[in-house]
Amino acid sequence: MKRVVCFGEIMLRLNPPGYGRFVQAESFAASFAGAESNVAVSLSNYGVDAAFVSKIPAHEIGQMAVNALRRYGVDTSLILRGGSRLGVLYLEKGAGQRASKVIYDRSDSAFALAERGEFDWDRIFSNADWFHFTGITPALGENGAALCREAVQAAKKLGVKVSCDLNYRKKLWSIEEAGRVMGGLMPYVDVCVAGWETAAALFGIAAEGSDAVINVPSKDNCVSIAKKLTERFGFESMAVTMRGNISAVENTWSGMLYTGGAAYFGPEYKIQIVDRIGGGDSFSGGLIYALLENYNPRRAIDFAVAASCLKHSIENDFNLVGLEEVESLLAGDASGKVQR
DSSP, rough: OOOOEEEOOHHHHHHHTOOGGGGGGOOOOOEEEEEEEEEEEEEHHOOEEEEEEEEEEESSHHHHHHHHHHHOOOOOOOOOEOSSSSHHHHHEEETTTTTEEEEEEEETOOTTTTOSSSSSSSTTTTSSSEEEEEETTGGGOOOHHHHHHOOOOOOOTTTOEEEEOOOOOOSSOOOHHHHHHHHHHHGGEEEEEEEHHHHHHHTOOOOOBBTTTTTTTOOOHHHHHHHEEEEEEEESSEEEEEEESSSSSSSEEEEEEEETTTTOOOOOOEEEOOOOOTTTHHHHHHHHHHHHHHOOOOHHHHHHHHHHHHHTTSSSSSOOOOOOHHHHHHTTOSSSOOOO
8 A cells, every 4th residue: 555644734723604704703613624634634535545744732632633634544643742732724714706714823833833853754754655745834934944845855865756735825925935945845846736826926937828707827828837847846747726716616627737748637627615625635635646546647637636626515624535436526427416
């Protein structure tokens, strides 16, 4: 069985029930959220040996986060326990033309204060085939950036394949700082994943020719972005997600995989969104699984797009679908009929 290590922060997610606004809330639904933990859950649901590495407080709230991952078969044995607080993400789900809104309360969390030397990377990567991180971890400060550099250097030394979702978060750092820090990490990355806007903005690449109505780039622009970044950083493959924003609850969704000098586009789905958060992470999880299984590029991007399409129908961050459901959608069953 292939083994994937995911590294990052998991947070307590609090959101008003349904589509309520923060100012209306009299209660909050609690779950757990984090880009890298989302990927680990996706992979575990596909039968991959997925481990999540982080630093989480030893108190009961921290244990809740660990239990949430264990529930879906994620290996939590490499998580460090310490620190005094778990980061919090407040989410207000959008509806119609009103966008979703996220408020972070993650300063001085146990993970944000973790330092170089705390993680035994030789042990962490001892049986690993793949390492995944995102641009969110370096955005947490100097410690996060240093830990990511320490991790990718160890992974490359040990022959572990590295993937990264650029995942720019403007509430955490500036585009200039993100481009500088992530640019220093990219030479260690084999497979890069990014939304087309993020990939273009972070590294100063023009992304002209988008649909002005729903903000989707032309296929030629996606290929151009991926080709330029592959040449700049030496990626083995680059995947670009393509989201068209019709409203907060209706999007178009597709993606592209650029590898071996050729581009492969997945199917485009028109999706009705139950919960958008974690959609990109489910794409990464699907892509990593497909590449680990040595799917050809066409099938790999089709699988990743279908997996993430399904995630948009599921409450909370984790993508709780299995292989059979993804394969069913790929086979053309998009009716949503009751299964009896």
